[in-house]
Amino acid sequence: MELDNIECISLSDGMEEEEATTHHHHPFSKPHGGNGNHTNILSPIPPATSVHELLECPVCTNSMYPPIHQCHNGHTLCSTCKSRVQNRCPTCRQELGDIRCLALEKVAESLELPCKYCSLGCPEIFPYYSKLKHEALCNFRPYNCPYAGSECSVVGDIPFLVSHLRDDHKVDMHTGSTFNHRYVKSNPKEVENATWMLTVFHCFGHYFCLHFEAFQLGMAPVYMAFLRFMGDDREARSFSYSLEVGANGRKLIWEGTPRSIRDSHRKVRDSHDGLIIQRNMALFFSGGDRKELKLRVTGRIWKDQQNPENGVCIPNLCS
Numbered sequence: 001m002e003l004d005n006i007e008c009i010s011l012s013d014g015m016e017e018e019e020a021t022t023h024h025h026h027p028f029s030k031p032h033g034g035n036g037n038h039t040n041i042l043s044p045i046p047p048a049t050s051v052h053e054l055l056e057c058p059v060c061t062n063s064m065y066p067p068i069h070q071c072h073n074g075h076t077l078c079s080t081c082k083s084r085v086q087n088r089c090p091t092c093r094q095e096l097g098d099i100r101c102l103a104l105e106k107v108a109e110s111l112e113l114p115c116k117y118c119s120l121g122c123p124e125i126f127p128y129y130s131k132l133k134h135e136a137l138c139n140f141r142p143y144n145c146p147y148a149g150s151e152c153s154v155v156g157d158i159p160f161l162v163s164h165l166r167d168d169h170k171v172d173m174h175t176g177s178t179f180n181h182r183y184v185k186s187n188p189k190e191v192e193n194a195t196w197m198l199t200v201f202h203c204f205g206h207y208f209c210l211h212f213e214a215f216q217l218g219m220a221p222v223y224m225a226f227l228r229f230m231g232d233d234r235e236a237r238s239f240s241y242s243l244e245v246g247a248n249g250r251k252l253i254w255e256g257t258p259r260s261i262r263d264s265h266r267k268v269r270d271s272h273d274g275l276i277i278q279r280n281m282a283l284f285f286s287g288g289d290r291k292e293l294k295l296r297v298t299g300r301i302w303k304d305q306q307n308p309e310n311g312v313c314i315p316n317l318c319s
């Protein structure tokens, strides 16, 4: 298969980027019209899109990976769909049997395809069967919504998620790299996975999520505050942050590196990578009759002088 037939290749050439993007937006998502061309796999020089269509499961429209199945009449389908259709070909309703479509698997093997996030900027091209593996880890893949405490399935790039957090989750947005937050809760005994607060900070041209919540750590109810970076892991490591909480002449200080939102909220929490305050201490910091939680958390985000890649000092351009 010639690489030139494949869309998104021209992304390496800046001049062509716009054109490539518009052409290639939906290379895999459109179900092909009609089943007649199934048998044309080996016809001379089919346009690249028809090979893509052949490798698209006619039932679920996902790309097919081995084992690719077919019925006695040659209708193909993916292994996920095969396990769902109870031995009936969804196209011709005949008995399905257990026939591999080796020819199509071989065609797939010979293909090289752009990463499916090429329209988001990924320039990489992969053999068909390596593509999935790359896409699961591609740096250009969309981010999951960082909001915790509800199942939110929204994905997108960072600017999109920032507006989503503001408009759909009604998250507080702040500008600046220092903060001073009060967390007040009238019944501090309720700690069952309660997510109380997410605040988004905008500084250094990036967005950060400050999480504050209560949960049960082993037997002990605790409060935890930590920061996540809205961007990838590599960039996250060029920032640091500190959190402080205290009262009555006592103070707890946490200093750390924000975690990328690629790491789930849950994963960060479960690795205890943040400021953890035992409930007794939190109530002590709250003062008063210990019936109400009133914590003042102050913090700061800064960009590190050190380049995390090689440890060499670089000028801090953002200060």
Ligand SMILES: [Zn+2]
Pocket (backbone or CB within 6 Å): 057, 058, 059, 060, 061, 062, 077, 078, 079, 080, 081, 082
């Ligand atoms: Zn399928």
Ligand SMILES: [Zn+2]
Pocket (backbone or CB within 6 Å): 071, 072, 073, 074, 075, 089, 090, 091, 092, 093, 094
């Ligand atoms: Zn069939």
Ligand SMILES: [Zn+2]
Pocket (backbone or CB within 6 Å): 115, 116, 117, 118, 122, 123, 124, 134, 135, 138, 139, 140
């Ligand atoms: Zn990619």
Ligand SMILES: [Zn+2]
Pocket (backbone or CB within 6 Å): 145, 146, 147, 152, 153, 154, 164, 168, 169
């Ligand atoms: Zn969301």
